[in-house]
Structures are given as C-alpha cells and as structure tokens.
Amino acid sequence: MKKVYINSIASISAQKTFENTSFLNEIEDHEANVITVINPKYKDFIPPAAARRMAKGIKMGVVASKLALKEAGLERVDAIITGTGMGCVRDSEKFVSAIIDNDEQYLTPTSFIQSTHNTVGGQIALDLQCKGYNFTYVHASNSFESALLDAKLQLELNEEKNILIGGVDELGDHTTAIHKIVDHIKTEPVKVSQVLKANTKGAVFGEGANFFVLSNEKNPSSYAEVVALKTYNTLPENEVLQEALQFLKENNLSINDIDLLVLGNNGDVDFDTYYHTLSKGFQNVAIANYKHISGEFNTASSFGFWLASKILKTQTIPEVVKGNNTTTASIKTILLYNQYRGENHSFTVLQQC
C-alpha cells in the first residue's frame, strides 16, 4: 500500500488564510454569532461575468481548488472529491422561497441547478476540464472526512496519483435564522477570543472552503502524511477516549506518540463535553482549537485539517489556536477529533513527512 501525502493546502475562511503567506498572525476578532469568510478577489481567478452567476460556495470552491493546484504545481488532477454539508444553501433557500412566494410561477432554473449538492464538484471539473472520478459527500460533520477517506483508499491502492479534495459550505440567511430559533446558534454575539469559554448553548456559525491536493508521491514541499482516519455515525461520550486509544492502537500508535490534539469544540456547552472527556485522557499533550476563528459549519473540520497540515510543515502553533499551556519541542504526530452535536465523529492522524 502506498502512503498518502498532503501536497498542497488552500483555505478561504473567516481569517486571512487564502494567500497562505502568513500563519494566523493577525486575527480577525469577529464579534458575532455568525461569521462570514474574508473573500479573496474572485475576479482575479474567475471571469467577472461567470463569477456573477456563481453561488458563493461555487466561487469559494473554485478559487480554493485553483490555489491548491497552483501550490501543488499541477495543471490537472486525476479525481475531484468534495464534501459539503448543505451545498449551495442560498440557492436552495432562493428556490424554495420563490416557489412559495410566487406560487410556483416565474421560476428560473439557475438557483435550482446550483442547489444540487455536487454543483461545486461539477463546476471545478468543468473549470479544470477534469474528466476523472468526481464524488460529493454530504454527510453532516463527516462530509469532508468521507471525501478524505475515499481519496486515501484510491491513493493507497495506487488507482490514482493526485486527487483534489475539499470541504465547502456557505451561510444562508434563512438557514441561519431557523438555527437560531432552535439554539443551534448562540443567541448573543460573542468575540472570537470568548467563544470557546462562552458556556452557552449553540455555536457561532461560519462558512469556508478548504481544499487540498493529496498524492501518493511525496515532494519536497509536502505538508504531511495522512496516516489514518476513522469515522463513526454514533459514539457515546463515555466511549470517546477508549475508542481514540483503540484507533491509535490499530495504527500502531499510542498516546505517547501524539504531540498535539486538534479538537473541533465550538463553545456549545451541551456538546463540548465530548472533547473535554477526550482531552482528559491526553494529560500532557498540547491542544489546539480552531472553530472560534473559523466558525462552525458542516465542513469546518477541513479547516482543522488545514491547520494541522500547516502546523506540521511550519512546526509552529499559532498563539490564537493554543488550547492549553503545554509546550512541545517538535510536532511529529497530530490527532484530530471532531463531532457535531454528538453525532458523526472522526479521528484523523497526520504525521510529519
């Protein structure tokens, strides 16, 4: 079996990440309960006429994919695998509300077409003229992990050489409004620096696109090796630690090998306990958190994956993501853990390469 490497990374997030020149030095200290991305200049990448028609999710996905390919020094990839929890949700909202408001009349197809979940993957294929394998996973907080698993299997078996994977989700006003009603979004605006200790129900919602070129050929600029990944539809809180240890064991690793835990806690008092339970078992291990700076969305864990990749390559942990005071001389192995509202858990191990 071949090894799998992360050969490039690209992130459009609520922070200044898309240029990939600095590493979270300057933090956008949003004070909100919904945070949007810092947009790149889309017209630098997409002809303005085309960009005007495109949903934000498509624009973010297309630009992030272009950045990822550029950094990998590739003109094309063999396959494109995307994850998205909600797809281009604004177009879904637009089409549903138009059906209701106009009593099924005067509808146009654009928003219907863009509401299709694989529209981002399809547009990237069109843009790159990539006729290869093209899948879209839409499984809540395991959407990105499903894409990662699929790519990893194909690269390990040497079925493909370079695969573009990514996680993308956009915010939509109506979706945000109804999630506020059911307390999935915090009722009050919170500062980035306070989100994780807010001790209140719900999360700060966000959006973003994080894309990567994975390859079974390492190159001098590779970020990390994807060592292992496992997803779970359910996992009781009292089994999270035990399952993490079992997962490490299956991959010939133990707690002692882990230099950093990257956790997906989002400041929701009802569900962060899963992360606390896990980290209690990793007593002297450094911790990094990221959802306070990216916001929570179905593919937010792809931002965690971006963060872990960059930490391994630069060997620095930005101040803003440090979750405890534990220091570590070198960072060789990172364990990522994510879940959303107690469902769809994942463990991922990345290693320096």
Add this chain to the structure above:
Amino acid sequence: MSKGVAITGMGIISAIGNNVAENYQSLIQGKKGISRVSKIKTNHVNDIMVGEIDFTNKNLEQQLALPADNNYSRTALLGAIAAKEAITNAGITNINAYKTGLVSATSVGGMDMTERYYYDYLENKESQKYIEGHHAGDSSQKIAEQLGIEKSLVTTISTACSSAANAIMLGARLIKSGQLDRVVVGGTDCLSKFTINGFKTLMILSDTYNTPFDENRKGLNLGEAAAYLVLESDKVVQAENKKVLAYVKGYGNANDAYHQTASSENGDGATLAMQKALHVADYNPEDIDYINAHGTATGNNDLSEGRAIIRIFGENVPDFSSTKAYTGHTLAAAGAIEAVYSVLALQNNVIYPNLNFKTQMKEFNITPQLELKEKPLQTIMSNSFGFGGNCSTVIFSKEQ
C-alpha cells in the same frame, strides 16, 4: 483484500411495488406506476405525471412503528423501509456481528419538510423538529439507526441522478479494501415541490408517460423510491454460508466536464464510465448481456447515452432497455432501483421491455428491447448519469 463483492440481500419501494417481489411482478407484467401526483399540492398537477408511492407518511411511520414526535422526512421513511427489507432478505439477525457500514444516496434529503414548513419554522414550535432533518445526511443517520448500525462508517453521497450508483461503487471499494466486511448501499428520494418545479424550469418534464429512446420523447416523469443492497465480503459469505444473489463486478465514474446540467453530444463522460467499469471487471464489451440504460426519456440524455453505448459496443450493442417508464426517474435512488432490477434480471434470466416506445430515433439505428425477453444472462451493465457531468456505470455478474 476481498476479491469478490457479493450482493446477499436487497430491498426496494417504488411506484411499482412496496417490496422486491411486487416490483418484479410489475416489471414482468409491464405494469407501470406512472400517474397524476396526489400527495403533493402543486399547480402543475395537470402538466406532469409522476411515479408516486401509494403509502402516506403516516402509513410508513406506522410500518416503522415510529413515535408520534418523530422527525422523519419522507426520504428517510422510504429509505428505512427499503433498507430493512434488504437486511431481512440477507438473513442478517445480528448487524454488528461484522463490521457493517451504510452508504446512502439522496438528492432531496429533507426538502419535503423544509418546503412545507419553511416560514412556519419561524413561528411554530411544533414544526421545528424538522429543521435538523433537512440536511442530506440526516436520512442516512436515521436509516443506520433503524438498522442498528452503531459506531461505524455511515456516509451519504449526493451526485444528483448518479448518486446511488456511486454509493454502490464506494461500498464495493470499502469491501475490497477490507475497511468493512459488510455495507448496506443504496439511495432514497421522495417527490417534492422543489424537484417538480426545478425540473419544470429546465423544461424536461413530460406531460404524459415518459418514452425512453423514442424519437418523439418529451422528457422525464419524476418518481420517488428507495432501494438498498447488502454487499458482503468473501469472508462473511464463507463464514455464514450465504446465498449470493449476484456480484458487483465492475464500476466506473467519470465526469463529462461539458455542462452543469446537459450531457455532451457524444457522451464522453458516459463512454469513459462504461470503459472504466469494463476495465475494473476485466471484461470486454461482448461480455455484457444486457444494459439497463439510464434512459430518462429527455432529448439530451437518450441521444448522448445512445451514442456512448455505440462508441463502446460498436456494431454489437447488446439488448438494452430503460425501466424509467415503469418508475419514473427516481433521481438519487435510480442507480439502486436499477441495481435491484439488474439483480432480478440475472436471477430470472429476463430482460425487461422498454415501455412506451413507438418511433425509432433518427440519429442512430439501435432500438431498445421492446418485449419481455427470456435469455440466459451472466452480466448486466447499469448506467446512471447526473447533473454536474456525473457519469456512473456498475456491472453486475453471476460469477465472482
């Protein structure tokens, strides 16, 4: 590594039957399930025809013995019914005796409830339970729960109308690579105002019975359905002495990279998908005995697919037919519906007629199978194509 990917059980609910046996009877009797829409209030009721399942949501909830406060979308209800039949059919009593996962496909997800309660959510506490049921993964989580799948791999694929074929493909890969011993794969989609109006704006809905591969085809009929197959590794088949219904022998996915909704004129993506599937199966085109075509009866699909079939098979195109005239186009579920029909064809050595065909298409001279045909079948190719240029082919075989 498991060499074979065995199909050991299947379940289905569609406009032509509430289980596998009923679907088969309708198929061989040429009984279509297309009618006027009755369960969705739409202004287009007299302009379209659909493949609708008789049961109301209440009926389905009762069959599943769900509590009154459940928040199942119709997509989840249909999926749970079909997936449970598949598990029973495979003779599985302890689902967690082997590493078992679920790969489900959907495009509509919980949209049926979202469109019903869209503004109501803002005011009415009672409907708010459906908010969490909107995202596509929710139906899969519920189906997994219904099957008793815990702490395992459960995921959802949404690549429009090729989704379920892709779910079968991922399932086969997970078995072959040893990630799982058993995977339930398939898809589910219910009818919704959203899809009715969406396809209406694209002007590809027929106002009468759909007529695949007919020169005068007017477009598709939407359908609702769910179907699941149980895939098992050699290890499980041997240990449990399982009866194998058929094998997933080959699969291929490619992108047309031509247009967001239309297929390329010569079916580049479709051709690639069929080529890849033949390659994975290690078959030549002449090894295929029957093609269950995507055949949606839109002007664009049938021309593009027909040309792609000719590109692969040349002068020797095997018997082919589309079963969309029976069920309507069931979107993300279609690949699984037609997988079940393909396995039934293999088991019974029959080819289903392509209903409603009258006039030969003028662009080529291939004609679908028009009558029920009995013939020994070894291998069947099934095509599914979707928006976003997504093209998928799966090959089913009697041999491992």
